[in-house]
Amino acid sequence: MLDKPATKPAADEQPQLDLYGRKIRSRLLLGTARYPSPEILRKAITASGAEILTVSLRRESANEKSGQRFWDLVKTLDCHIMPNTAGCRTVKEAVTTAQMAREVFETSWIKLEVIANDDTLQPDLIGLVEAARILNEDGFDVFPYTTEDLGIAEKLAEAGCRVIMPWGSPIGSGKGLNNVFGLQTLRSYFPDFPLIIDAGIGAPSHAAAAMELGYDAILLNTAVAKAGEPVRMAAAFAKAIKAGRTAYESGLMEPRDMASPSTPVAGTPFALK
Amino acid sequence: MKIVLNGEPIDVDARTLGELCRMQGYGGAKIATAVNGQFVPERARATTRLSKTDHVEIVAPRQGG
Numbered sequence: 637m638l639d640k641p642a643t644k645p646a647a648d649e650q651p652q653l654d655l656y657g658r659k660i661r662s663r664l665l666l667g668t669a670r671y672p673s674p675e676i677l678r679k680a681i682t683a684s685g686a687e688i689l690t691v692s693l694r695r696e697s698a699n700e701k702s703g704q705r706f707w708d709l710v711k712t713l714d715c716h717i718m719p720n721t722a723g724c725r726t727v728k729e730a731v732t733t734a735q736m737a738r739e740v741f742e743t744s745w746i747k748l749e750v751i752a753n754d755d756t757l758q759p760d761l762i763g764l765v766e767a768a769r770i771l772n773e774d775g776f777d778v779f780p781y782t783t784e785d786l787g788i789a790e791k792l793a794e795a796g797c798r799v800i801m802p803w804g805s806p807i808g809s810g811k812g813l814n815n816v817f818g819l820q821t822l823r824s825y826f827p828d829f830p831l832i833i834d835a836g837i838g839a840p841s842h843a844a845a846a847m848e849l850g851y852d853a854i855l856l857n858t859a860v861a862k863a864g865e866p867v868r869m870a871a872a873f874a875k876a877i878k879a880g881r882t883a884y885e886s887g888l889m890e891p892r893d894m895a896s897p898s899t900p901v902a903g904t905p906f907a908l909k
Numbered sequence: 910m911k912i913v914l915n916g917e918p919i920d921v922d923a924r925t926l927g928e929l930c931r932m933q934g935y936g937g938a939k940i941a942t943a944v945n946g947q948f949v950p951e952r953a954r955a956t957t958r959l960s961k962t963d964h965v966e967i968v969a970p971r972q973g974g
Binding site for chain 1: 942948951967972
């Protein structure tokens, strides 16, 4: 009988991610919207192992109370909260929303979105840089939702951002990584900068591919929330992201254009010498 | 006095933002406020006077991606 292999807690062995001074073990950041029920949301978060949750602020009548109930649920989960500025179309809207979020959620973290187009939810990159500068100077820890544009990433870094979050593809599209070359370039150019893929991830394989490129983490929402079974999908993403990270750290082989036999050629039977 | 609260025109008797929040039933709720696009922290609501046509936003936590 063979000895059992030693159990290795792979996730615990992976280096922690440092986001604005907070050490994060899970490289899956999870959105909290669009789940079938609060209970499924809670179970999906647990299954994902996520330590960071994104939330938002919205108008609410005094009688509605659903926001209060949601907040009561989130508080029980012992996760870091990353409020967003989703839906903001101008620098002023984004800055004001960030200031309101800082007070309500008692955090300096802000996922900064300045949206340019309703159909693609593409970020307004010019407004994004301006808002990022204002918020960084005001003491926020800014997580900017951007594209893979290298020039904009440089400007965001100059504006004080210490994390960059390029999209994989448009929010909620599930298209995965639309511009792998651009994402690789960004990773190469910012080798020591936390880079998080935010938006467009539709399948665990997309997330694993991003992690294999060397991205530090994945932020996703719809792919879990709108899955047939969100709790199981959350677990699937967690495994894919861990696998992708381990693969990146292990060093992927260089692709070749031609085949290369894996079985030794020397000693092949029936071959003429 | 007519103001716009969360995009809806309403008549209010409140003189300050703090009074408005209380009279609208937000007492004790986890909310944040802005007047005419400017953030008003909780500590300043009681001293922030409202004027007619002011646009007030009162927001609360919500699910987000």
